[in-house]
Amino acid sequence: MSDIYKDWRHEALVRAENIGVYEYKVNGQYMEYWSFYGQGEGWYFVRYDLEAGKEVFRGANIPWDDKAGIPAFLRTEDGATLYNYMEG
8 A cells, every 4th residue: 555545543543552652643644742751751752753663753851840740731621631651
């Protein structure tokens, strides 16, 4: 099957199930997500290229801040989290 017809959402779902990630977004051929690695490391953003089959970025670290807590963009309106715990 040509890559033009690939279902990147399905490819991301398969990858997510394999590595234990439950919060992610699909942006074209990229799977993108945030994971929290504890108060010592904070959050990391990961971009995985589904076509190439490899991680192409891990960074944009947001350190833990006792006063600030969880960044607003990583929470839903009702307070649920939009990140994974030590996964990926």
